[in-house]
Amino acid sequence: MEYVVRENREISNGIYRLELEFDEIPMPGQFVMINCGGNTLLKRPFSICDHDADKLTIVYQVKGKGTYNLSKVKSLDTLEVTGPHGHGFDVFDKFNNILVIGGGVGIPPLLFLSKKLKAKNLKIALGFKSNVFLVDEFQKYGDVIVTSEDGNTGMKGYITDAIKDDIKNIDIIYGCGPKQMLKAVKDIAEKYDVPCQISVEEHMGCGIGACMTCACETKADVGFHYKKVCQDGPVFWAKEVVL
């Protein structure tokens, strides 16, 4: 489907916010595949950062050819987009004390999740390398802690170190970010025996379970088996995935 671009602008160093007219209803943690134009053959996957009525927002970092092309798109241009795809975060009514933890460009899908959680006590922990983004929007939904690796904003260091002593009363953890961060989140969840869902990133070809590019190892009753990040995920129970 072709969707009209409402806005595409840089919100932090190399980080862009793209708003599209979009008539599907996504769940938090799902993603869309976008044809970024030029001679990029494969669509690129991006998590849904927000959704309101007929507007969908993604927040992306310029990395290679596809995201560079995307950064040049202007209001009223159209983009070929498929989705929403994948299995997103499960939202449970029974949990009141929730920790949402994200790192870098793993942070965007957690905004849509935080909006949907409506938890009594929502702690939001956001880790950046240096420049921050989306922090003021997260503040609408819970108590936000920020860390940056260079100390530019918030506490200096990794976000997983900043929340270590804060887990005892948490009912569930939701995480998204780089693999090393997710490993640390998974370890913390296991140590304190807290249920935890994480969104995993793998290179993807099709986004609909056909090409098998995004297979990831998961634990089975006996041994291991492979699941497709695009279709079975990107969100999995942390105890299930091998990172």
Ligand SMILES: Cc1cc2nc3c(=O)[nH]c(=O)nc-3n(C[C@H](O)[C@H](O)[C@H](O)COP(=O)(O)OP(=O)(O)OC[C@H]3O[C@@H](n4cnc5c(N)ncnc54)[C@H](O)[C@@H]3O)c2cc1C
């Ligand atoms: C489910 C999912 C959600 C994502 N959500 C976001 C998001 O919200 N914001 C954001 O900035 N980035 C997100 N990414 C990563 C984003 O898809 C890549 O940064 C982007 O595809 C890079 O494309 P490129 O052409 O600029 O870079 P190149 O490196 O030139 O891409 C070459 C190829 O590798 C693939 N690729 C490169 N890096 C990744 C990666 N990290 N994950 C998957 N495929 C990759 C591209 O799709 C392309 O096919 C997500 C990835 C996945 C799997």
